[in-house]
Amino acid sequence: MSxxxxxxxxxxxxxxxxxxxxxxxxxxxLYIDLSSVDKDKKEIDLSSVVSILPSDAxxxxxxxxxxxxxxxxxVRPNLNGVALVSESFxxxxxxxxxxxxxxxxxxxxxxxxxxxVQTQSFISDMVKKATGAxxxxxxxxxxMDSEIPLPPLAxxxxxxxxLDKADAIRRKRQQAxxxxxxxxxxxxxxxxxxxxxxxxxxxxxxxxFFIKNKNxxxxxxxxxxxxxxxxxxxxxxxxxxxxxxVTADGFFNADDLKFMSREKYESVIRSQVxxxxxxxxxxxTIGNVCxxxxxxxxxxxxxxxxxxxxxxxxxxxxxxxxxxxxxYKPKMLEIASAGVQxxxxxxxxxxxxxxxxxxxxxxxxxxxxxxxxxxxAKLANLANNDLFDALSxxxxxxxx
Numbered sequence: 001m002s003x004x005x006x007x008x009x010x011x012x013x014x015x016x017x018x019x020x021x022x023x024x025x026x027x028x029x030l031y032i033d034l035s036s037v038d039k040d041k042k043e044i045d046l047s048s049v050v051s052i053l054p055s056d057a058x059x060x061x062x063x064x065x066x067x068x069x070x071x072x073x074x075v076r077p078n079l080n081g082v083a084l085v086s087e088s089f090x091x092x093x094x095x096x097x098x099x100x101x102x103x104x105x106x107x108x109x110x111x112x113x114x115x116x117v118q119t120q121s122f123i124s125d126m127v128k129k130a131t132g133a134x135x136x137x138x139x140x141x142x143x144m145d146s147e148i149p150l151p152p153l154a155x156x157x158x159x160x161x162x163l164d165k166a167d168a169i170r171r172k173r174q175q176a177x178x179x180x181x182x183x184x185x186x187x188x189x190x191x192x193x194x195x196x197x198x199x200x201x202x203x204x205x206x207x208x209f210f211i212k213n214k215n216x217x218x219x220x221x222x223x224x225x226x227x228x229x230x231x232x233x234x235x236x237x238x239x240x241x242x243x244x245x246v247t248a249d250g251f252f253n254a255d256d257l258k259f260m261s262r263e264k265y266e267s268v269i270r271s272q273v274x275x276x277x278x279x280x281x282x283x284x285t286i287g288n289v290c291x292x293x294x295x296x297x298x299x300x301x302x303x304x305x306x307x308x309x310x311x312x313x314x315x316x317x318x319x320x321x322x323x324x325x326x327x328y329k330p331k332m333l334e335i336a337s338a339g340v341q342x343x344x345x346x347x348x349x350x351x352x353x354x355x356x357x358x359x360x361x362x363x364x365x366x367x368x369x370x371x372x373x374x375x376x377a378k379l380a381n382l383a384n385n386d387l388f389d390a391l392s393x394x395x396x397x398x399x400x
Contacts, residue, residue, distance in 0.1 A: 003151045003398060008101065009144030011108035015100050016064045020057035020093070028053050030092035031061050034073060037083045041171075042118060044071075044083045049092070060095040068110040070101040072117050075137045077126035084114045099140040109153060111160035116148050119392055149396050159395045163388075170388050173379050180376040181249070184369055188323050191365055195324050195355050196331045202355035207309075210321070210354065216310035219282070219346060220301035221268040238265040239299040241273055243281045243306055246288045250326065251377075252279070260300065271301040271308065278309040278322060282344035286336055287329035291322055307349060316354070317362035319369045324354060 020029070028051045036048040052061075065071070067090040073081030075097055085092075094100055101117075103110040116122060125146055130136035151159070193199040211217045240258045247253050273279060275294040281287065283305040292299065301308055311318055331352075336342040394400050 003149040005147040006150045007145055008113070008148050011104050011113075011148070011150070012144065013102045013104050015066075015069070015102050017062045018064060018093070020054035020061055023054045025054055030089060031057070032065070032071070032089065032092055032094045032098075033058075033060070034075065034081070034095055034097045037071060037073065037081045039079050039081045042080075042082055042084075042114075044086065044089055046088070049089070057093075058095075060097060061093045062096050063094040063098065063100050065092055065094050065100055066090050066102065068103070070103070070110060070114050070117060071098040072101060072143055073097060074099055074139065074143070075135065077123065077130050077136065077138055080118060080123050082114070082117050084110065099143045101143075107153070108148075108150070109156040109160050111164065112156040113148070115160060115163045115392060116396060119396060120389060121393075121396070122146065122148075149398075151398070159400060162400060163392060163395060166388055166391050177249075177376055177379050180372055180379070184323070184372050187368055188327065188365065191361060192320075192324075192355065192357055195327050198355045200355075200357075202357050204353045205356050206350060207352040207354055208350040210311050210316045211309070212312045215270065216312075217307065217346065217350065218271055218301075219307040220303040220305065221271050237262045239296055240302045241279060241292075241299050241306060242302045243283070243285050243288070246279050246281050246290045246306065248288050250288075250290055250322075252290045252293050254295075258302075265300055268300055273299040273301060273308050274310075276318070278311070278318070278325070279306055280309060280325060280349070281306050282332075282349065284341040284343070286342055286344060287325070287332045289322060289325045291318070307346065316356070317359065317366050319366045319373075320357075320362040321354070323365075323369065328352060 031050050031052050032044060033048075033050075036044055038045045038048075065085050067085055067087045069085040071081075071083045071085065071094060073079070075081075101113060103113050126138050126143070127136075129142050130138050150156075192202070198204060208217065238260045239254075240260050241252075242258070245253050245255075245257065273292050275292055275296065275298075277292045278289060279292055279301070280289045283303075285305075309321075311321060332344060332348075333342070335348055336344050337348075391400075
C-alpha cells in the first residue's frame with residue numbers, strides 16, 4: 001500500500017512563544033532544556049526538568065508546549081532526542097533547541113507523528129541534512145520540510161495503537177532486565193560486600209595474581225590513529241572490537257561491528273580475543289566490561305582503549321570476577337589518569353585489588369548468576385530495538 005508523502009509542516013499548528021525576561025509574571029515555570037529528554041526512553045525525564053523564575057530564564061527558554069506536542073532535538077540528530085509531551089508538562093517552556101511539532105488533529109495523529117520521528121528514515125534524513133562538524137544540527141525549517149507518509153486519520157490511529165502496544169512490551173522487557181540486574185547486584189553485595197571497601201575482610205590480591213602469563217592481559221595494538229593503521233572492511237573473517245561494542249550494561253554489542261582481513265590480523269594476533277575472554281574498556285569510557293560471547297569464533301581488540309583479560313580459573317571464578325569489575329568501576333574512575341580523556345594504563349589494571357572469597361562461595365554465586373544472565377540475555381534479545389524498528393518500518397510502509 002502506498003500513501004502520499006507530505007511535508008510535516010503542512011500538518012502542524014503554530015505554537016506560542018514568550019520571553020520570560022520581559023514578562024511581568026513572577027511565578028516559576030518548568031523549563032525543558034536539551035538535557036531533559038531521555039534519548040533511550042524517548043521521554044522527558046522529570047528529574048532533569050527544572051523549575052525557574054522568569055528573571056533567571058536562559059535565552060533559549062521561549063517555546064510554550066502543550067500535552068501531545070512532539071519535541072525533536074535539532075542538535076546531534078543522530079542521537080534522536082525526541083519525546084511526546086505528557087499532561088504533567090502542559091504549559092512548560094521548551095528550549096529553542098527543540099523543534100516543537102503540534103499536530104493538526106484534523107490531519108495528523110500526534111502519536112503517529114511521534115513514532116515517525118523515531119524511524120531510521122527520518123533520522124537518516126536529518127543526519128544527511130545536518131550542518132556543523134563538531135556540533136551537527138538541523139533547523140526547524142529542515143524538519144518542517146521533511147516528509148511523512150500520510151494515510152487517512154483512522155489508519156494513523158490504528159498504526160499508532162499497534163506501535164503503542166509494541167512499545168509497552170519493549171519497555172516492560174527493559175524493566176525486567178533492570179530488575180534482573182538489581183537482583184544480581186543485591187546477591188553479590190550480600191555474599192561478598194562492596195569490593196572497593198571489602199567489608200567482609202576477604203583476602204585481597206592484585207589482579208595480576210589471577211593471570212598465568214603476561215600475554216593473558218593485553219590491550220589493543222593501536223593508538224588514536226587507528227583508522228590509518230587498520231583497513232576496516234564491512235565484512236571479513238575477523239571482528240574488530242572497539243570500545244563502543246562493550247556496553248555499560250555488560251553486553252557485547254555487535255551493532256556496527258567492523259572486520260579486518262586475516263592477513264592484517266596475523267600481525268596483531270597478540271590482541272586476539274576468544275569466547276569467554278573478558279574485555280574491559282579503559283580509555284574515555286572507563287569500566288564497561290563484557291564476556292566475549294561464543295557466537296564469534298575469535299576477534300581482535302582495535303585500540304589501546306580496551307584490554308583483554310584471560311584468567312587463571314583455578315584461582316578465581318570468571319563470573320565472580322566479571323561482577324567484581326562492574327562493582328569496582330567507581331574505583332577505576334578514581335585512579336584513572338587525567339588528560340584530554342581519562343585513561344587507565346596496564347599498570348593501573350594489574351594493580352586492581354581483588355577480594356578473594358573461597359572458590360566454593362564463588363561457585364555458589366556462579367550458579368545463581370549464570371541462570372540470571374541467561375534470562376537477561378533472552379530478555380535483551382526480545383527487547384532489542386531492531387525488532388521494534390522492523391515493526392515500525394512495516395507500519396509506515398503500509399504493511400500492517
